[in-house]
Amino acid sequence: MSRQEILRAFKFALDPTPAQSEALSRHAGAARWAFNYALGMKVAAHEEWRAQVAALVEQGVPEDEARKKVKVPVPTKPVVQKKLNRVKGDSRKGIDGVCPWWHEVNTYAFQSAFIDADQAWKNWLSSLKGERKGRKVGYPRFKSRHRARESFRIHHDVKRPTIRPVGYRRLRVPTIGEIRVHGTLKPMARLVNAGDACVQSVTISRSGHRWYAAVLCKVKVDLPDKPTRRQAARGTVGVDLGVKHLAALSKPLHEDEPGTVVVDNPKHLAAAERRLKRAQRALSRTQKGSKRREKAKRRVARLHHQVAMRRATALHTLSKQLTTGFAAVAIEDLNVSGMTRSAAGTLVEPGKNVKAKAGLNRAVLDAGFGELRRQLEYKARWYGSTVKIADRWFPSSKTCSRCGWVDEDLHLSNRSFQCESCGLVVDRDVNAARNIERHAV
Numbered sequence: 153m154s155r156q157e158i159l160r161a162f163k164f165a166l167d168p169t170p171a172q173s174e175a176l177s178r179h180a181g182a183a184r185w186a187f188n189y190a191l192g193m194k195v196a197a198h199e200e201w202r203a204q205v206a207a208l209v210e211q212g213v214p215e216d217e218a219r220k221k222v223k224v225p226v227p228t229k230p231v232v233q234k235k236l237n238r239v240k241g242d243s244r245k246g247i248d249g250v251c252p253w254w255h256e257v258n259t260y261a262f263q264s265a266f267i268d269a270d271q272a273w274k275n276w277l278s279s280l281k282g283e284r285k286g287r288k289v290g291y292p293r294f295k296s297r298h299r300a301r302e303s304f305r306i307h308h309d310v311k312r313p314t315i316r317p318v319g320y321r322r323l324r325v326p327t328i329g330e331i332r333v334h335g336t337l338k339p340m341a342r343l344v345n346a347g348d349a350c351v352q353s354v355t356i357s358r359s360g361h362r363w364y365a366a367v368l369c370k371v372k373v374d375l376p377d378k379p380t381r382r383q384a385a386r387g388t389v390g391v392d393l394g395v396k397h398l399a400a401l402s403k404p405l406h407e408d409e410p411g412t413v414v415v416d417n418p419k420h421l422a423a424a425e426r427r428l429k430r431a432q433r434a435l436s437r438t439q440k441g442s443k444r445r446e447k448a449k450r451r452v453a454r455l456h457h458q459v460a461m462r463r464a465t466a467l468h469t470l471s472k473q474l475t476t477g478f479a480a481v482a483i484e485d486l487n488v489s490g491m492t493r494s495a496a497g498t499l500v501e502p503g504k505n506v507k508a509k510a511g512l513n514r515a516v517l518d519a520g521f522g523e524l525r526r527q528l529e530y531k532a533r534w535y536g537s538t539v540k541i542a543d544r545w546f547p548s549s550k551t552c553s554r555c556g557w558v559d560e561d562l563h564l565s566n567r568s569f570q571c572e573s574c575g576l577v578v579d580r581d582v583n584a585a586r587n588i589e590r591h592a593v
Contacts, residue, residue: 153374153375153376153377154374154375154377155372155373155374156372156373156374156375157370157371157372157373158370158371158373158375159352159368159369159370159371160349160368160369160371160373161366161367161368161369162337162339162340162366162367162369163364163365163366163367164323164333164334164335164337164364164365164367165333165334165335165362165363165364166323166331166332166333166334166356166362166363166364166365167331167332167333167334168331168332168363169332172328172329172331173363175327175328176302176328176356176358176363177302177358178256178257179257179258179261179304179306179327179328179356180302180303180304180356180357180358181297181302182251182253182254182256182257182261182262182265182304183261183262183264183265183303183304183305184265184295184297184300185251185265186261186262186265186266186269187265187266187268187269187295188294188295189232189236189250189251190227190229190232190265190266190269190270191269191272191273191292191294192294193227193231193232193235194226194227194269194273194292195292197224197225197226197227198224198226200224201222201224204222204224205218205219205222208221208222226273228270229263229266229267229269229270232266232269233262233263233266236250236251236262240252240254241254242254242255243255257327258306258326258327258328260305260306260307260308260326261304261305261306263307264304264305264306264307264353265304268305269292272292273292275289276289276290276291276292287489301357301358301359302357302358303355303356303357303358304355304356304357305353305354305355305356306325306326306327306353306354306356307352307353308326308351308353310350310351310352313350313351314326315351315353315354315367316344316351317337317340317341317344318330319337319341320336320337320338320341321333321336321337322337323337323354323365323367325354325356325365331365333365334362340367340369343369343371344369348371348372348373349369349370349371349372350369350370351367351368351369352368352369352370353367353368354366354367354368355368359457359460360453360454360456360457360458361450361453361454361457362457373534375533375534375536376535376536377536378536379479379480379536379537380536382477383476383477383478383479383535383536383537384479386403386407386477386478386479387403387478387479387480388402388478388479388480388481388482388540388589388592389401389402389403389474389477389478389480389481389482389585389589390402390482390483390584390585390586390587390588390589390590390592391474391481391482391483391585391588392484392548392549392581392582392584392585392588393483393484393486393519393521393524394417394519394581395417395512395515395516395519396417396567396581397414397415397416397417397581398415398416398417398418398466398470398519399414399415399470400413400414400415400579400581400582400584400585401413401414401415401582401585402482402582402585402586402588402589403478405473405474405477406477413582414579414581414582415470417519418462418463418466419515419518420459420462420463420466420518421459421463421514421515421518422515422518424455424458424459427455428452428455428456428459431448431451431452431455432452434448434451435448435449435451435452463518463520464523467520467523467524467527468527470524471524471527471528471531472531472535474528475528475531475532475534475535475537476535476537478537479537479538480537480538480539480540481528481532481537481538481539481540482539482540482541482542482588482589482592483525483528483539483540483541483542483588483592484541484542484544484546484548484588485541485542485543485544486521486522486525486544487544488516488517488521488522491513491516492513492516492517493513494506494509494510494513495509495510525539540592540593541592541593542587542588542591542592542593543591543593546587546588546591548583548584548585548587548588548591549562549569549580549581549583549584550562551583551587552569552571552573552574552576552583553576553578553583553586553587553590554571554574554576555571555573555574555576557571557572557573557574559571559572562580566580567579567580568580569583
């Protein structure tokens, strides 16, 4: 065991009063406005740079040279903050400005939004230069109240904390007050009271019909240096993720239950599909701007939120069972974005089986392969296990897990693997899991 300090988020559902709900919405709106204000200044500077480059190009200067010659600084948080302080106004004193209502919300809601705008701009630039991994990040967009999620973040001075648990059922947030928690704050409150956790910030967001508070804490924990005896005894488990079964394992999840070698896919989205269709059809029949439309939108949002919460619960349960039950978890390096690419094609070359591929894409995204891998990687560090990754191009499903013979003609419709060399007959997903266990690095 080694004593370490890690960042850990505790998420709680809130039960705010009507007045507190209004205050939360006001803070979220202020954060959205602040983000747009900061982004507007950046876009204006970028447009000025473009105009100056275009002017030099018209004068005969080569474009590459003009781009290097023109220097227009993009305003960052300190510059944006100083300008806002000069022009914001104050409704208490009758001074008009761009946001005379600023004193009604916590100042950190503005400052965190300015930081988020800086990060969005930085992500776009690093992606444009090829320095950022993953898919390309587009040009930063302004947030619309009709599209953007209601969310804001508040910091505080850790030496004089204003964000803190009050008992086990209330969370104190500056400016807003003590908000009742739907569940209990006990896991976090005990660490804070014992001096093993220090609250850094709180992010409050709305999802569906509920408000949530994600409290970021710096926590002192004892992280294991090696697997436990129980984990070491079970060794490595190979995990083959799929749609028919959420996960097929090379070993049973529970040692005394052979049937747990396969984890069923809950298919949360498919289970809620009927209710979602009815709710979305009802939404499509309403008139834009009407109160019934807002009510129908809340109904659709609530159903999607329920699906997301059930999916998250299932993935958290599986990831914890794997990381606490085995010394190592071996998974494939799946290209989820490639797997879920549309098959529509183009007007010149239209795709085939577009509807079937769209259904498969929906099922893959509902399973949450990427989220499961993310959870496995950080929980493995907590519980002393490790995560091993198999090469993306390794034919785990087509290779015999006993002798290594490769079946080049194996199709997705074949649900069992039959080896023509050694005679092994086994479920194709279990066969793939055994290969992943052996070949993961």
